[in-house]
Amino acid sequence: MAQDLCHDVVLGSPLGADALRAAETALGRDLPLVLALLLSDCDGIQHEYGTDVIWSTKRLQEENLRLRSDQSLGDLYAGHGEVLFIGDNGWDDRFALVADGSVFAWVAETGEWVFAAPDLEAYVRIAMRDEGDWYRTGG
Secondary structure, eight states: OHHHHOSSEEEOOOOOHHHHHHHHHHHTSOOOHHHHHHHHHOSOEEETTSOEEEOOHHHHHHHHHHHHHOGGGTTTTTTTOSOEEEEEOSSSOEEEEOTTSOEEEEETTTTEEEEEESSHHHHHHHHHHOOSSGGGGTO
16 A cells, blocks of 8 residues: 555555554554554655654654643644644654544644645655645645
């Protein structure tokens, strides 16, 4: 699945069902099916330039648990319900999969949420094609 989405990519090793269940347990929630399928194919996707388009399961757990517990972020999740951060732009901005399956970027310097892609597949394709702050200009 992942290799079909893009070229010039570094893929993590596939994850087994036990590793996926362990990630869900650590996060206290089920992974969205589309993300679980992707992670079972490869544990993370990295652009050839080193950008973590989809974090490894370990980093996904670490970042989400850290962001949820960081009191300084205040209402980070306000208006977006159950979100799961899945990757970054190589700097401070983060990408999140939201309840309806779309992907939003959280712009760290402003705290603004910006629509990035209608679904995970489109997000990976766009993120692998474009560098920089593509999501701030509408992809």
